[in-house]
Amino acid sequence: MINTLPARHRPVSDSDQKRPRLLVAGGGPAGLMAAGQAALAGVDVVVLEKMPRPGRKLCITGKGRCNLTNVAPLPDFLGHFGPTGSFLRQAFHRFFTPELLGFFEDLGLTTITERGGRVFPASGKAPEVLAALERWLRQCGVTIRGGHAIERVCLKDGRVTGVRCAGGETLAGDALILATGGASYPLTGSTGDGYSLAEAAGHHVVPIRPALVPLLTAGSATGRMSDLQLRNILVRLFIDGKKRAEAFGELTFTEDGLGGPVILTLSSRIVDTLVEGRTVVLLLDLKPALDEHKLDARLRRDFEHRRLEPISSVLRGLLPKEMVPVALEESGLTTERLAGTIRSEERKRLRHWLKNFRLTVTGHRPLAEAIVTAGGIDTREVDPRTMASRLVRGLYFAGEMLDVQADTGGYNLQAAFSTGWLAGRSAAASLLADMEA
Template identity: 45%
Template sequence: MKKIVVIGAGAAGILAALQAAKKDDNKVILMERNDRIGRKLMITGKGRCNITNVADLPTFIKNIPGNGKFLYSAFRNFFNDDVISFFEKIGVATKVERGGRVFPQSDRAVEVVDTLCKCLYDAKVELQLNTKAMKIITADHKVTGVKTAVGQITSADVVILAAGGSSYPATGSDGNGVHLASVLGHTIEELHPALVPLETDLDWVKNLQGLSLRNVRVSVFTEGKKSAEMFGEMMFTHFGVTGPIILSLSRAIAISLSKRQKVFLTINLKPALTPEQLDARLQRDFKKYAHKQMKNAMIDLLPHRLIPIILDLAYINGEKPADQLSKKERYKLVATLRNLSVDITKSRPLAEAIVTCGGVNVKEIDPKTMQSKLIDGLYFAGEVVDVDGYTGGFNLQAAFSMGYTAGKNASDC
């Protein structure tokens, strides 16, 4: 009988355990430091669990800026249609929403976790809750067991390390997995927050707390040069900015800030209009509201709370009648609407990030099997690996695919 220990009962660890348990002669132990499995799964997709995306393989790779190409083999083993089929078979019906995002029809992450828990029970996986792995024991560069926080040693022929990264430590991802790999000689790429809100010192931004903007284009400038841009939705907060496109842009920004590089954003509030078209739109509005003050003449163009701020940044008196605005002032207003600048001082802490950027160097892992190239019998899966993607189901798919691949190969080796 082969004894397989999986460390971490998140998305990757659960899939690894279920796959490894398919062989009747395998004894599979799933160690989890929390009092229940799937803590992070419970909060993904705002509690709805965005399990995958229906995008094709090339699109998936593009949406995983952190070593996406490393996942080619894992995705070929177990991709989005396999995930959807897997959940449908175990009784979790799914649906596809905007952007190709796949959710359970119930919109309840707890349904996903509870069903996976039942699957582990049916597969006779031994679940050890409230059990923190402190050391992976090896001899002659081969896995022999796992030592827990209470000093107990569990023998093992194979260990699958799926203990997560360092984001949301309350869910169990406190960096312990990275530490366990480091002790064994694996190179750890520096950890940074990914999919994380950004901070600014600008008071006007904080005064817009709670205001969401749709269909805007945000451009990132690093050391004065445009480094990225994205179209979509964002939101102002009491500390800065967040929302889908901000989170997606945040990975590269966090890395740049760690290098002490200057970063600022520009927000194009009307990206569908050229400067000429926007100017024409302004002239129509100001003709319509000719006898109103400027602060009331832009109600068709912008959210009410944003109007006085735009006027202030464009150096236009909000009390000024719309029909008295000069051509020069109108051009300045166009420029402000298309280039609303926000200096970024820092990202929110790693503990608040949805995903960790960094982890075990992928060059030290066989992408076809997820086995360590340094330690025989050691496999990796999930966020502990230096792989991270954008929002939209890409990260969970990566976790499921790595977990499946690690579990299958650990079982077959």
């Protein structure tokens, strides 16, 4: 069983007033988990959330279904975070997928595991996750103050003494966990405030940029197929003419480019590559289950059997109707050509397009539309065993603020819960040890 409730309930006494106070900046998944864990350990916890209520971004994750985590084993899980993933090893060893699922089970939240190992609440409703967390925090005795944006971390002799809020109110605290999230989806309160607070306290911030973000492409082809969703597509990424990665899954055509899970998976690397001024091309294999030989045999058979029909009608057996005009145009064929008149070299051009639909990437959607913020607090300045700052005593970090990010599939939310769990436990342990010293 996961310890989700205070071990005992007792009347407030004078000694309670002397309990160390932990301030938690941010009411997202990392901040809420940190707050509850610290309260369980016996410290006074106040969550300061700039929005009227906590958890607004949590409620839109996973398209409103809240992809809590993934059941992938730890080595595979860490691999989804790229070079900075090793920083999370300590946190995951302490609180990982089994512990998170047990935690929510104790809170009465049933989960289901879907394709790709992704875990969701069985109801498919993200607000139920938030409601369970809020009930737990009330039972733990955590105070949540909405409408409290922090404008400065108060320090004395290199140690946290509290925070100054917008409007001038100063709140004393013996320690502070910064869990204010990234800079994507600003309407949820995730506006990157924590980065400037950390920098003012002496920390370095790796330049932030969008991760898991739709891409912009040259030409008008995608706009002509806007909102069309495709499944089982293989996308190959070429940088300066050399293949660098590939991904298989679902994609969506947009007015100005591409979106969908397979594109989001590749987007982080593409964003960084574009900053370097390099050429990025995506080749879409629309028929990955058929090699060139089998696809050619399929085309020859269809064109022969339906030789007196327009090729546009015949291609409807291979492509959605929105794609047919684009396929013909880019293959140099006209809509009304009869299938039986298509020559060998024309069929070859069409076959090549079906296996190599080429799109040049010109940019990406803004950070505000990204699912995750890349960059953030330099992890070299944070102790991975505790999430404590190596520069400022009494300062801790958790969640998306840290320079660790993964692709889609529940990995980022697990990282938020795990780092929040570790930061809350560590901060409480340090505060209580100081009190007893």
